Amino acid sequence: MVLEYLPVLILMVFALGFAVVTIVMSDMLRPNKPEKVKSSTYECGAPLFTDARGMVSIRFFIISMLFLLFDIEAAFLYPWAINYNVLGLFGFVEIVIFIIILLVGYFYAWRKDALEWE
Amino acid sequence: MIEKLQFGMSDFVALLPEIILCVFALLITVYDFMSKRTNKALISYMSQVAFFVTLIATFTLIGNNYTAYSGMFVIDTFAIFIKVVILLVAMISVAASHRFITDEGYESGEYYILIMFSVLGMMIMASATDLISVFVGLELMAIPCYFLTGFFKKQNRSIEGALKYFLMGAFSSAVLAYGISFVYGVTGTTNLHKIAEFFATQGVDINNPALYLVLTLFVAGFGFKIAAVPFHMWCPDVYEGAPTPITAFMSTAVKAASFAAFLRVYATALPALHINWAPTLAVLAALTMTIGNIVALTQSSFKRMLAYSSIAHAGYILIGLVALKVSDGVASVLFYLIAYAFANMGPFIIIILLRTKNSSGEMLTDLHGLGKRAPLLAGIMLIFMFSLTGLPPTGGFPGKYYLFYAAVQSNYVWLTVVACINTAISAFYYFKVGMYMYMHEPRNTEELEKPSTPVLTALYICVGMTLLIGIMPHRFFEAAKQSIMLLTS
Numbered sequence: 155m156v157l158e159y160l161p162v163l164i165l166m167v168f169a170l171g172f173a174v175v176t177i178v179m180s181d182m183l184r185p186n187k188p189e190k191v192k193s194s195t196y197e198c199g200a201p202l203f204t205d206a207r208g209m210v211s212i213r214f215f216i217i218s219m220l221f222l223l224f225d226i227e228a229a230f231l232y233p234w235a236i237n238y239n240v241l242g243l244f245g246f247v248e249i250v251i252f253i254i255i256l257l258v259g260y261f262y263a264w265r266k267d268a269l270e271w272e
Numbered sequence: 273m274i275e276k277l278q279f280g281m282s283d284f285v286a287l288l289p290e291i292i293l294c295v296f297a298l299l300i301t302v303y304d305f306m307s308k309r310t311n312k313a314l315i316s317y318m319s320q321v322a323f324f325v326t327l328i329a330t331f332t333l334i335g336n337n338y339t340a341y342s343g344m345f346v347i348d349t350f351a352i353f354i355k356v357v358i359l360l361v362a363m364i365s366v367a368a369s370h371r372f373i374t375d376e377g378y379e380s381g382e383y384y385i386l387i388m389f390s391v392l393g394m395m396i397m398a399s400a401t402d403l404i405s406v407f408v409g410l411e412l413m414a415i416p417c418y419f420l421t422g423f424f425k426k427q428n429r430s431i432e433g434a435l436k437y438f439l440m441g442a443f444s445s446a447v448l449a450y451g452i453s454f455v456y457g458v459t460g461t462t463n464l465h466k467i468a469e470f471f472a473t474q475g476v477d478i479n480n481p482a483l484y485l486v487l488t489l490f491v492a493g494f495g496f497k498i499a500a501v502p503f504h505m506w507c508p509d510v511y512e513g514a515p516t517p518i519t520a521f522m523s524t525a526v527k528a529a530s531f532a533a534f535l536r537v538y539a540t541a542l543p544a545l546h547i548n549w550a551p552t553l554a555v556l557a558a559l560t561m562t563i564g565n566i567v568a569l570t571q572s573s574f575k576r577m578l579a580y581s582s583i584a585h586a587g588y589i590l591i592g593l594v595a596l597k598v599s600d601g602v603a604s605v606l607f608y609l610i611a612y613a614f615a616n617m618g619p620f621i622i623i624i625l626l627r628t629k630n631s632s633g634e635m636l637t638d639l640h641g642l643g644k645r646a647p648l649l650a651g652i653m654l655i656f657m658f659s660l661t662g663l664p665p666t667g668g669f670p671g672k673y674y675l676f677y678a679a680v681q682s683n684y685v686w687l688t689v690v691a692c693i694n695t696a697i698s699a700f701y702y703f704k705v706g707m708y709m710y711m712h713e714p715r716n717t718e719e720l721e722k723p724s725t726p727v728l729t730a731l732y733i734c735v736g737m738t739l740l741i742g743i744m745p746h747r748f749f750e751a752a753k754q755s756i757m758l759l760t761s
Contacts, residue, residue: 255294258298258301258302261302265306266305
């Protein structure tokens, strides 16, 4: 059974070998003449104007966290909606409780000005 | 094909304490954000009421033994025992909190709400009989704790602790989830009873590497939560950085809930594999108490010393897990948890009371001459130190006695010897506290603030319970014994 995976192993060896051989060979064969422009970071041919590790407003983080939460809420509604007939009243009550709990969280975020962008 | 979900009154009743706590927590959240200037002291009292009502609801369930929610959730005396301990600890921490966080300038309603949700998670953990519900409870317990650790958001060490705790906690949860996936792979179920049934009927295939993977991942996952060596590295920084009442809460309630889940998973689902995991846990227990105690010797911060001491105590409790098979093994864990909870809350409350304008009260030097500055506090502190060492007439003595006896009964004599040596090592740093309090002159002569009534009440409950458990251990041990009857059967 393990033998069935042999092609995968061979592929892995080839993939790794190809990458290593090409990098090492090109490093050994090519002439090495670094200059300032040549060794600068390449970004679509345009010169860089800032460091990529700049500061971003914390607001983005809060918005994305809230998006994640309510996105997952929506994702939970789909399986419930599909199985609505099987789950019946029990499922309906459960999902209403679920939404109420998340609504409290939503109003909390609202009152704490997490949705403001000043 | 979906099974038709059954939901009856019995399911509702089984979850009643949790439902009450959840509704209270949500209502208090709504109250907190309704106006910008709510009365935070009132929120603190409301959360006490919530815990008290939940406690009563938990007590009314005594005597019920059944599983609910298609085998996800169980109501039995073991769960009730753990829940009562957790709720008492939560009430004590909240009582010790209000003045402290107000003085530090972080008064807010979220603090109490987060504690309530964390307790909710612990209660679910105590009752969980399915690996999925264990996991959900674990996360609900842990995530509020990450926030609470970083609650003093302008103090660097608080943030540092929170980040470490979060990263380590998230990592260990992932490890545990990975272990659960392998259990499902081997047995085809996540229900603890069905896993046990699988091993009982199919037998244990000791050549199956997946089983060892499961045991390794489980030990790592739960080991992180209870801070067992070598998974303890987060613990001192987190316990030192967190607000002191939260440290008290985490070192007792979180530990009790994690041990409850640890115990239930191992005692209910994996007893057939006992011979495979017991030696690992024994080595882990010996390492945990030895390293915890030896590193505690060298600390200059009292809070950090208590963090290492709590690591050492996790090691003692692990002995009970190793001795699961003997009749009193599990009961001795429960007994030790309750004795340890009260004795460990106490010193943290005293740290809160020692806080003055110019000192945090957290260093060992702050204890110098406490016998002269505040004789009553010093005396109470001494009782807690006695209990943590394991001396009569305090709860620590019978706690250690039952644990060590269970280890001897299950033929782990070497482990008992290691544990006894460790008790002697720990006596050195616990008694050092006594020496500083009575043999040294005070360094800080500032007048201590008059403690508020809730904090004092919490302190007296802790010292009262520590003595009561020490004087009448039999009562508590019988309660612990009765509560585990159904766990292992």
